[in-house]
Amino acid sequence: MKRILITLSFFLLLIFIWAALTGDLAFIGVDISLWSPYVLPPPSTVGHYLWDNTLNGKIPLSMLITLRRLLIGYAIGLVIGVPLGMVSARFRCINDTLGMLALGLQALPSVCWVPLACIWFGQTEVALLFVVIMGTLWSVLLSTQNGMKNVPPIYARAARTMGSSPIHTLVFVTLPASAPFVVSGMKQGWAFAWRSLMAAEIYVSVISGFGIGQYLHYGRELQRMYQVIGIMFIIILVGLLADKILFSPLESWLHRRWGTGKD
Amino acid sequence: MIQEKLHEEIHNFPTAKLSVEHVCKDFVTNNGTVVRALDDVSLTINEGEFVCFVGPSGCGKSTLLNIIAGLEKPDSGMALIDGTPITGPGRDRMMMFQEHALFPWLDVIGNVMFGLKQKPNLNNKERLEVAKYYLYLVKMDRFAHANIHELSGGMRQRVALARSLAPNPKILLMDEPFSALDAMTRERLYGDIQDVWEKRRKTIIFVTHNVREAVCLGSRVVLFSPHPGRVREEFPVHLPRPRNINNHDLADLSQEITSALKGYTAAESD
Known part of the structure; x- marks a missing residue:
């Protein structure tokens, strides 16, 4: 308290x-x-802007559009990244090729994918999704791979003596055993996806819908500092909520089961 | 109906005769030298026998256990269960390790259920009942829903024992399961494991480097010597059960085995 x-x-x-x-x-x-209110608007103006645009539905709509892009891109990144990470942990030749590629591309800040996405896909939803996927994929792949490699071999041996087949062992032993790593990788992937989507929305203006990042961009274009700051608050809010709703329950469950560090 | 099946599952005591015939196994060390871990080892273990393998490190006792478990393959010779050669791991042989090897993502009963889930002849409700029975047998029934990290070392090995017993294997293989525990806990577990052996009448192979422990538990102690790993001598143990590790006769017999063991290691260094 x-x-x-x-x-x-x-x-x-x-x-x-x-x-x-x-x-x-x-x-x-x-x-x-x-300073002049054009440089630093008072909290009341920012509050008014947020209040009005929440009531008229513009901000909720843009949040919805942004979250949809984020969730779709993130889900695709996970669906591709986790199995690739598993495969790469298991086969050395994939680790030496795909693993190295992932390591290299992960070092590339995801905003650097935006110009490429714009040229390849134009000002479209696909360009945005592509950037989010690139932001998610590599870090999820690497942490899954890392997690699988760190599973104590004794778990697999124990499972095998209990009559578990290699596939069964992979799905019911190695995968859950690497869960703490995979979840922290998913969390990192989420953070990267969120950052890359904001970057992409600032650069790419799509007719199909105005996301939060696009409001931020037009705030600058129109010299509306109260909009810029207001939208920044919204971005922080969404990021925090996602963390609390998506990952906190998962992480606390993991900590309870594994008995790892408590707050 | 369910009761009948459970009764059958729990009151069925499968055991097996195990024979090891001329098994050899080499290991290549990092600098390229070949070490002979097992050299022409032959052994017969009878149904329901409690055999302890004793020897200094490097004598191949754990390697032989792994070969019987099917986790490793011999270079020549073979191990047979009731006359059938062992080709891989199987549910008829359960292994208990030095570390408990319990799965931290499952609770206690979930761990005991893991091996049972591989048994096709039971449904989930029956599996749960069987798991509860074995937890009761190792006195861990009150902790069925505890997380693994909440248990003490001794409790974890008890759960590991229940997990190995639950699928009702013919042979129980134990690789120094108590060596990481403190003396008090270990003594309690000596009593428990003898109790379980008496109740479940399994064939047990117990690997240890502690002679006293071997004499306390085994009906027969098989002594291994290193470089190359060979069976040197066998000692039948006829002491009455349940045995206490601090018993005089038990101490005398372990003294005898220890001097035999020292004899080989001394001859080795000459």
């Missing part, structure tokens, strides 16, 4: 300083406006 209060008051203090610097507190006599 005390910790929550400390956290809460810290953020209230930040908003208070912001308000003081932008003239929002003029009514209690505190006004040290250093």
